[in-house]
Amino acid sequence: MKTGLQIGDVWVPGRVLTAPMTGITDLPFRRLACRLGAAYVATEMVASAELARGRPDVVRRAAVGDGLPLTVIQLVGRDPAIMAEGTRMAEQAGADIIDLNFGCPAKEVTGSACGSALMRTPDLACRLMEAAVKATSRPVTVKMRLGWDDAHRNAAELAKRAEAIGIKAVTVHGRTRQQFYTGRADWVAVGEVKAAVGIPVIVNGDILNAEDAREALKQSGADALMLGRGVYGRPWLAAHLERALADGTVLDEPGVDARLGIVLAHLDASIDFYGMPLGLKMFRKHLGWYVEQAPWPADPLDRRAAKSHLCRLDEASDIKRELTALWLNVTLSGNSAVEIKSQLVEAGKA
Template identity: 50%
Template sequence: MPEKPAQPLDPRLQALGLRSPVALAPMAGITDLPTRTLVASFGAGLVVSEMVASREMVEAKPSVRDRAELGADVADTAVQIAGRDAVWMAEAAKLLAGQGARIIDINMGCPAKKVTGGLSGSALLRDHDHALRLIESVVRAVDVPVTLKTRLGWDDDSRDTAALAVRAEAAGVRMLTIHGRTRCQFYRGRADWTAIAPIVRAVSIPVLANGDVTDAHAARAALAASGAAGVMVGRGAQGRPWRLAEIAHALGYAPLPRIPTGDHLVSLVARHHAAIVDFYGPELGGRVARKHLGWYMNDAGTPPALRRRVLTAPARDVAALLPDAFAYRENRAA
């Protein structure tokens, strides 16, 4: 008999099509279509595309198109857009919904200077009125659910995201993801999950807690501290595409995934590498895949010399090196 979940999923998350309360965070240059597909194959509540600039998406500039085929019509996927102009945000949302996107996620949390310098991402936390105009334009433009990912505030003197959350819910946003840091913290220090709790209490829509949720222990702590309906996992899934399914199981929402070892792990890494190379082409794909190979080898305890060989080999030669590279994992804890 298959395992039964210990508890039912929050109906608000069910209404959005989530399969569990554990989602994959969008990470630029990391969560491309091959990686999202692999994570989803183990069982993720939701995977979110890499952030795309709304105007560039509409104008189909090669830099955006080459970064990722968004997989808008892939099940369990939200497509994340960013921008500062309501017209372009609305047009991007309409375009993506027309391509089959099931959820449109608005980025108001990216702290990168090249994003905030253009008054996008977390820069919008400094102007709630303008942020609401963007949210309203996107909600009006599409019939699919619109969600919002943001932070606690711009800095420690302006942790006022609860007020923005209330207005976003009134505008039609269906779910929030809150990274437990301010923009000015970037990724330094520890995420403050307790600071997410006032935002959760301020709204009736579900909230996901994000930031430093790397494993089941952290997920339980984040949920307890924040009162959130679920969690969003980023770097915890790097080199461990099964991690979201592990967390969902630990929380009582899914069967325990089969964590690959031995030949199964070698096969999984080889398939992931091949998918990335096929997706981007041999030259760019080989470079993009190296970061993933590095994360897998971190967990496997691959010796430095062999690690260097794998990471510097031409893409066509990588698969032959993987059995030796992962022969060391069997003596290490998962």
């Protein structure tokens, strides 16, 4: 049976989506995740005003790569006219779907009356949605939170207005802005949004494994789910959860050799895309997460020692050599943190 999600005139060939994340879902990551089986990986959050001005680093965030199964560009902003222009540019760049950010809780975003601050100004949020929908032939979606705080949970009301405007799907993170990422995501509350609208609703927040995925869909009644921090160091997670939802098969994490190959491929892709030294700088956060998620003994000192050393290296060739030596040796022998440091030193001499 064919499973997926219809968003406007776009068929998403799966129900496990990957969220737009600044500094994370750049083109190298999106290509890698899609190669590993992800059906939907959004761009980083793109400021509509800076995109319209053609600021190079912002244009790069919206980069559309050949061979991706689907391109979703997320825009953030507060000016309807500029949002319309950003939307037109996103369509011209090749976006299949254009997503509007009403959910980012970061102070630098909400302080500019953008992101989840728009949950406090629903009339402005609606003008932004109207401007985007009128500016493009592509489906427009919205990612939001439950509300600004517990006293103002207005996600269901805003979603109804969004549907009337012509928004084709909404994603709801099961927290308020004031919660940031504390506590647990309220998947049941996302169900209130699902009950209020006829367009697809996507549940987001605290989905890290197959059990979480099933429970989030059950409690919310949502049509699909969206992964966020769960993909840190695990770009294969969307594909694995897709399989679990489709036929109940819970796949093992990639083996030692396969996982090392993923890390090295990601490093090469980052350097190819950004050049040096920026490519290495952009990769370091991913390197840290790969080490944290590595199939090594549980002692956190092991990981801390390796992560600290590897993220200080300034040459890609050094990282490849030392990471490979460390990865295989530690996996096979289960050494202590002291021995790991010794291995790193020896690898550096090789």
